[in-house]
Amino acid sequence: MSKPLHNVIQQAEQVILGKPHQIRLALACLLARGHLLIEDVPGVGKTTLAHVLAHSLGLQFQRIQFTSDMLPADILGVSIYLRESEKFKFHPGPIFAQMILADEINRATPKTQSSLLEAMEEQQVTIEGTTHPLPAPFFVIATQNPTQQVGTFPLPESQLDRFLLRIKLGYPDAQAERGLLEGINRHELIASLKSQMTAAELLALQQQVRQVFVSPALLDYVQAILRHTRSSATYVRGLSPRAGLSLLAAARAWAFINGRNAVIPEDVQAVLPGVASHRLQNVRDTHTATESDFPDELIKAVPIP
């Protein structure tokens, strides 16, 4: 693993206690050029994670708090008529940053949600016929409250598919919570964080992740997983080819973070819950939104060929 990457992880672990796996997953998502969805109840450190990553990676950071009365222009920007020059001038919205924290994305109306998601997909924004490219790297961390809460618009499945990974932070364990309670103020801590790499370095790392070797035997395994989700009666519908690509990309990043230059089945298994849980719906859970541990079942159901 590269030294800066190692430092980033170490720094993040000092701020976010007891969540080493989630930190690495978030980082893997970033390295795989995907967007991250964090779903959990408020107050478990979603925003903190986003802040820490942005600071450590030296990325230009913007936070957008989604509300139900928000309009697409509030995110993308707006053209304003200037009387002096008798022209429209484009005022870029908060989306023009390298890292976006879209907080509580499911509070906004679908119209607003989709304006963000389209920008995520296309890496550019088109307003009034003019296309404005978004900066690179461009990374969105969206947070979402569990959907059964009142006053939310759950993201449709097609939109969920745009997020490479979905992770949950969960409550910290007792030891980590004690550390949290004893420790100094998180805001001060974040403010004191040093950036460990430049955006250019991050782009180079992303390039390296793409070079991680994938053997035919591993592809067999990935295909076996995809086939299983499609043929098994457990799921409402199987994983899409895009999900398969996401799985592979995330597994490559995971292998890279773990200092390997070839993907092994354990890498796939490590990222599979993050990749699959928001894309698969268990037949049992159609009405209750409680997420069972079904990605774990999925791992156990597919033998490694």
Next chain:
Amino acid sequence: MNKPTSNLSPGNLSPNPTRGQCNLATRHLSLAAIYGLIACIFLVIAPHAEHLPPWVSVLAATLMGWRIYLAYKNLLLPKRWLLTLITLACVVSIFLTFRTLFSREVGVTLLILLTTLKLLELRTQRDAIVTIYLACFIIITNFFYSQSMPTALFMLFTLVAILTTWLHLQTGDLGFRPRLRMALILLAQAIPLTIILFLLFPRVPGPLWGLPHDAYSTSGLDDTMSPGSLSKLSLSEAVAFRAQFAAAPPMREQMYWRGPVLWAFDGRTWTAGTAPASKPATLDTLQNSQDYTITLEPHNKKWLFALEMPTKISIPSRVTDDFQILLPNNIIARVRYTAQSHLGFRANAEETEQQLQRALTLPATLNPRARQLAAEWRSTLNNSEAIVRAAFTYFNREKFEYTLEPPPLPGLHTVDDFIFNTRKGFCEHYASSFVFLMRAAGIPARVVTGYQGAEYNELGNYYIVRQSDAHAWAEVWIAGRGWIRIDPTAAIAPSRVQSGLAASLPDSVILPFMARTQSPLLRNLRLNLDSLTNQWNQWVLGYNTEQQFAFLTRLGMQSITWQNMVISLIIGLAALIGIFALLMLRHLKGRNVDMAQRLYLKFCHKLVKINLVRAEHEGAKDFAARAIKASPQLTAAVTHITNLYLGVRYGGEANSAAIRALRHAVTSFKI
């Protein structure tokens, strides 16, 4: 019949379980596999229905229908004792039908019935594989009865069906199209092997595997002739032989293909009679030579056919004093020979007294009116030629009719009946009565049978002579001129000789499909097919000892013995398999990966001894961690093996050095 009706039991058909979960041999069969197997068996035994006793076909069909019903209704298969009973009943019935248990027929019948019975105990994969092998074996038995191209094509189709079914058993969840593709690829791969075996496998002289003679039930000219015998033969469209001329072919009316010569007449039937010792046949003043090749279909008789008069035959044969060409044995396999004939000749200008006497013998008391007519000619005309001409004119002038369906001549005086009453006849009637008249008039004469005319196949540039071209004509001997051919049929229906049977009969007469001139398209198709058949006969079926010898000589083989052939066969097969092996070795990398997997599984198997069982979904690294935790003393070895394995299988390091290292590490791994 005791049909169990319980619904679910271990013997029943269960849905195809997932691959690898249970033993291949005892795995139960899917419904699709059962139907596929029944279809395969049906395809291979269907052609046999033509020549087996009807009850065998009916029984086989019933057994298959029963099996389909059981599969469809998901019922239990019949009990063993019931099957044993049916089998015994079959054997007894076969014995009662054939009165023996040792013949080709019995063997085939037994094989077919036992195979259909096998379907009734078709439970597991093992039964299915046995059935597949049986189906393949029955394919061969079909060639006992027919070796024609349609049979071969149908059997090829059947083989594809069998292979596709077999692949269904082997692969389970693969779809129909990929299976069919795989079956075709397998067949394609077998083609070079087939060619080598075909070309180099030592041939035994004679027919396939020395089959009994009844294998060649054939129709054709007989060595006797009675009213009605040739007209019956004329309805057959079967090919008698094919001829190809080296240079310009003769006119159709000159194409008299000589066959058996008949001397003795008993008032109804002409036979060859017993030939006395006589001087050999002589030909002189020869003109108009023709060279040609004949491919003669087996007709289970000794004679060969050639244009009148043959002067050279390429295969060892005997020319009798009446110009028949005889082989030492009956012709039970297709035979190919080149011949030379001279259309202009003087045959046996000198004839022994004995022979002339033979050519004058008549039954003493029969046909008085014909004798009277002949006596009139004898007294009024002064020489033999004039009498012959008079007889010819007689047939030409009087109201004789040429027909395929002559009225029967039941009386004693058949010739009188014909000449003076019915006057409707086919060539045998005319030849017979003409020769009778000649003999009665004191002119030596005999009946010659054979074929007249031929159909030209412009696509293959050869002539087809069919059974419908069968013909009979007369020969008279005139001092100084020898034997002269007189065809009385030409006097009544000249078109028979000039353009063939179909042209000489009214349209209303029903003729075999082949003999009528059809639309150009049909004719073209028919000739094309015949041309193909001819090629097949010559190059595939006709590939006998001589052809093999000629072919191998052309290839440059020095001494052709069967030992040498076997050696080159083995070398050829080895070379081919070697090529295939090399092609497979090109996928060495993939093989190494598989090898790594095998070695790793061996390693896992060793760990089972200390209660470390790798779950199917467990990655090697996770498993290694678990193993090390359980028995830390193994850390070094487990880490080493796991790293090597991961490198080969997932790291793209599938080189033989890594494989060797892994093999060494796994074999030396001890707990």
